[in-house]
Amino acid sequence: MSRAVALRLGAFAGAVALAFGAAFGIGSAIDPIAAADDTSAAPAHGEEMGGMEQTSGHGGHDGGGQLPGLAVSEAGYTFAPAQTSFTSGEKTGLRFTIQGPDGKPVTRYTKTHEKDLHLIVVRRDLSGFRHVHPTMAADGTWSIPFTFTAGGTWRLYADFQPAGHDSTITLGTDVNVTGMYVPVPVADPASIYSFDGYDVTLQGTPVAGKESELTFTVSRDGKPVTDLQPYLGAFGHLVSLRGGDLAYLHNHPAEHAEPGMKGGPSITFGTTFPTAATYSLFLDFQHAGKVHTAEFTVKVGSTGTTIVPPTAVPTAVPTTSKTPAHAETPHGH
Ligand SMILES: [Cu+2]
Known part of the structure; x- marks a missing residue:
């Protein structure tokens, strides 16, 4: 992202943080304790994502089995x-x-x-x-x-x-x-994907072999998009392909989307990356009558790696966050 874009987005960050904190119980989807209206409860749990506690002896694929998409x-x-x-x-x-x-x-x-x-x-x-x-x-x-x-x-x-x-x-x-073939290198891992005035940010703490929450937040021209349209029964469809063999993972948000509903700006997925690897993520979502695809490269390790969106763009803010950055337009809403 260019510096100019970052600056432009910065102007909205504070107001957006306020709006998101109030409107979206992101924390509650992740951790009932963190969501409790008491920040003092959080330190005992420590982890950034809260509630993503190690539950040994369970978890998706072991990585040795057949993953989807590899066989004809x-x-x-x-x-x-x-x-x-x-x-x-x-x-x-x-x-x-x-x-x-x-x-x-x-x-x-x-x-x-x-x-x-x-x-x-x-x-x-x-x-x-x-x-x-x-x-x-x-x-x-x-x-x-x-x-x-x-x-x-x-x-x-x-x-x-x-x-x-x-x-x-x-x-x-x-x-x-x-035809002409010039290999395109996979993008470096990033927590924002920008195109056509849209910025899509990613946050989460993916870890190999265990379900993790991934939250994508969509904004357009620096403002959170709150009228995502249902697309094939969901506000987002996420396909993740594993670097190296292109094994295929397909996820949908828990929330079902009926025609006429409005979604956004955040879409949360529970995703289990089977092994430590670099994955290419493709998020399809529909807005203003068009289906868009946002692309992310995510490095998943055997211990959780926290992906933090750039602070200058709208992101999902846990309800426990009580100190949003100062908004330049305090009466904007
Ligand atoms: Cu499809």
């Missing part, structure tokens, strides 16, 4: 693209089937997040992320118009739940795209 076949289902070679810049279509245990294309699905199937497309260097929703023909062939923007090897993920299957399955496969 799993549980009898196979991701079968109709075509695996493409040309950069050419308007084309992605076509594929999901073959079931009987060898035939699956035609019946259980909707997850309002769709029968979610397709994620990203180049293997983690650039060019897209999350799209193809349509299915009666014979089970999925298709969507698509243009690869650059050459290289791209990974496709199909995230779906076959009818009668008790969980979602994410299969992955690679396709090759002819």
Whole structure:
């Protein structure tokens, strides 16, 4: 972020801190003790995130098992693209089937997040992320118009739940795209992502093998966005890809979003990063009729690393924070 942007945002920080502290019980979602209206209760627990206590003997994947998105076949289902070679810049279509245990294309699905199937497309260097929703023909062939923007090897993920299957399955496969290929380095870890007047900040204390809270806060032109729109039944969709093998994690906030509801500025996810690694996070959210994607690089270690947003931008402030920075416009609200 440029210094100018930081300065511009700084002017709003104080007022925003006040507004957030009052309006959002972030603390209560994380730790009932920290949320109690008594800051003296906090020190006993010590940790920045409070309440994220070590509960030994539980926690997600051990890292040795099969993570979603790494296999082209799993549980009898196979991701079968109709075509695996493409040309950069050419308007084309992605076509594929999901073959079931009987060898035939699956035609019946259980909707997850309002769709029968979610397709994620990203180049293997983690650039060019897209999350799209193809349509299915009666014979089970999925298709969507698509243009690869650059050459290289791209990974496709199909995230779906076959009818009668008790969980979602994410299969992955690679396709090759002819064309100019200049690898894009993954961005350095940062707690803010800015684009088109939006600033999205991230805070949390992720740790390998244990669920952690991640809170994203959306502002636009320095003001918190409080009218996020439901997108596929949630105010945010988070896809995390593990650096190195592109294992796939998909999270949604606990809060369900009905049409007509307004969300924001903060969206909180419970995420379990399976192992210590660098992850690329892609947050999809909808505002003003458009779906946006904010991207973050997060380094996850075996001990928690606290991610602190820049102080000059709107962030979720725990209710225990009683001393927000002085606002330049004290009567702004
Ligand atoms: Cu989707």
